[in-house]
Structure formats: structure tokens, C-alpha cells
Amino acid sequence: MEEYSIGIIEDERPIADLLFYGLRQEGYTVQVAYTAAEGLRMFAACRPDLLILDWMLPDGSGIDLCRKITEQYNLPIIMLTARSHMDDKVEGLEAGADDYITKPFELREVVVRVKAILRRIGKIRQQKEKQENILTAPPLRVNTGERLVWCHGRKAELTPREYDLLLYLLEHPHQVFTRDLLLEQVWGYDYLGDSRTVDTHIQRLRKKLDLAEQIQTVFGVGYKYLPS
Ligand code: CA
Numbered sequence: 001m002e003e004y005s006i007g008i009i010e011d012e013r014p015i016a017d018l019l020f021y022g023l024r025q026e027g028y029t030v031q032v033a034y035t036a037a038e039g040l041r042m043f044a045a046c047r048p049d050l051l052i053l054d055w056m057l058p059d060g061s062g063i064d065l066c067r068k069i070t071e072q073y074n075l076p077i078i079m080l081t082a083r084s085h086m087d088d089k090v091e092g093l094e095a096g097a098d099d100y101i102t103k104p105f106e107l108r109e110v111v112v113r114v115k116a117i118l119r120r121i122g123k124i125r126q127q128k129e130k131q132e133n134i135l136t137a138p139p140l141r142v143n144t145g146e147r148l149v150w151c152h153g154r155k156a157e158l159t160p161r162e163y164d165l166l167l168y169l170l171e172h173p174h175q176v177f178t179r180d181l182l183l184e185q186v187w188g189y190d191y192l193g194d195s196r197t198v199d200t201h202i203q204r205l206r207k208k209l210d211l212a213e214q215i216q217t218v219f220g221v222g223y224k225y226l227p228s
Contacts, residue, residue: 003027003028003029004028004029004050004118004121005028005029005030005031005046005049005050006023006028006029006031006048006049006050006051006052006114007030007031007033007039007042007043007046007048007050007051007052008031008032008033008051008052009032009034009036009051009053009054009057009062010032010034010052010053010054010080011034011054011056011057012054015054015080015103016032016034018107019032019052019107019110020032022107022110022111023111023114028114031048034058035057035059035060036057036058036059036060036061036062036065037059037060039053039057039065040065040068040069047073048075049076049118049121050075050076050077050078050114050117050118050121051069051075051076051077051078052077052078052080052110052114053065053078053079053080053097054079054080054081055080055081055082055092056081062079062080062081063079063091063092063095066079066092066095066096066097067095067096069096070095070096070097071096076098076117076121077096077097077098077099078097078098078099078100078101078110078113078114078117079092079099079100080101080103080105081100081102081103082103098117099113099117132145133145133146135170137170137227137228138227138228139151139152139209139210139228140156140170140209140211141153142166142167142170144167147160147163149163149166149209151208151209151210156208156209157208158205161186161187161201162201162204162205162208164186165182165186165198165201165202165205166205166209168182168185168186169215169224169225170225172225173225173226173227174225174226175224175225176218176221176222176223176224177222177223177224178221178222179195179198179199179223180195181222182198182222182223183195198223202223213226213228214228
């Protein structure tokens with residue numbers, strides 16, 4: 001599952017706490033700031049996927065902050081406000097906010113909106129990754145265009161054959177392969193080595209890419225890849 005982080009900029013502690021614990025309970029990583037200045041620092045340090053921003057902050061207006069952030073970054077912002085005038089809503093949306101929640105609100109209402117926005121981002125990311133030939137198979141990300149692999153976000157050094165074997169397994173999840181079949185598919189018919197070559201490569205992939213659980217040995221047969 002994709003992990004998302006949410007930033008909250010809200011000076012009223014009870015509200016900030018409610019959002020912090022409520023959203024953390026939903027499985028998000030949550031950061032809180034209580035002033036506009038703190039909020040900017042928090043934003044720069046954590047770059048959350050979504051921001052919940054209060055309209056009135058002790059050291060400035062949320063709407064100015066919203067404008068400032070959206071000028072430079074593309075991320076969804078939910079504005080919180082005690083006011084419910086239509087003009088404010090328009091002003092908020094013009095400043096780049098995605099959505100708007102009027103206080104007092106129920107936590108559930110915020111969670112529903114947050115989920116809807118993150119679902120939308122998730123879809124856009126997926127489409128983008130598809131266009132860019134990115135294959136996601138936690139803990140791996142593979143760029144099949146450039147034959148690059150990242151494990152837990154760090155670039156992995158694979159030999160061309162290790163890469164071919166990995167990609168073959170990732171593209172055929174759950175299927176059990178004999179060593180001979182893998183030799184044939186990955187090394188080619190004319191390869192003269194023996195099936196222990198496959199074992200060696202599998203061991204190296206497991207070790208280099210933290211795939212001990214995903215690449216399973218099927219006793220007496222061969223190997224299979226199980227996505228996590
Ligand atoms: Ca406030």
C-alpha cells in the first residue's frame with residue numbers, strides 16, 4: 001500500500017490534536033505545526049503529500065501561506081475556517097486550495113475528504129508511473145526503460161543477468177518455475193551452464209534486494225515470486 005504523509009498547520013491545539021491522532025489512526029504519517037512560520041519549516045523539511053491549513057494563524061493568514069506554497073509546489077491543500085461565507089470559499093479556492101472545511105467539523109468528515117483526495121493523487125501517480133515505465137513491487141521500484149532498480153528507495157547494483165531474472169519473476173508473480181525453465185527463459189536456449197547458476201543468481205537477488213520472503217523456493221521444483 002502506498003504511504004502518504006499529511007501536514008497540519010493549525011494553532012488551536014485541540015483541533016490540531018484531533019486531526020493528528022485521527023489521521024494517524026488511519027495509517028498516515030502526520031506532522032503538525034502551530035504557526036505559519038513553523039508550518040513553512042515543517043513543509044520544507046517533510047514535503048507532505050497533503051496539507052491541512054487553518055485560515056487564521058497567530059503570525060499570519062493561512063490563505064497567504066496557501067498562496068505561497070502553491071506558487072512553488074503542486075500539492076492538495078484543505079483549508080480550515082470558522083467562517084462560512086461564500087466569498088471566503090471562493091478566495092480559498094482561488095489561492096490554490098483543493099477543498100474547504102468549515103469549523104466545527106467532525107473528524108470523520110475530514111477523513112473522508114482526505115481519503116478522496118489521496119485516492120485521486122494515487123491514480124494520477126499510477127498513470128504517471130505507467131507512462132514512465134515504472135514497475136512498483138514493494139520494496140522495489142523498477143524503471144524498465146532504463147533497467148534501473150531501487151530497493152527501499154536506494155538504487156541497487158545488479159548485473160544485467162540479475163536484472164533480467166528479477167524482471168522475469170516480477171512479471172510472472174505466483175507462477176512456479178523450474179530452474180531449467182528459468183535458464184531457458186532468462187539465459188536462452190543456447191546457454192551451456194547448469195541449473196546451479198540459477199540458484200546463485202536467486203541468492204544474490206534475495207540478498208541484494210531484501211527479497212528473502214518474496215522469492216520462495218518451491219521444494220523439489222524451483223522458485224516462485226510472491227508480491228508482498
Ligand atoms: Ca486559528
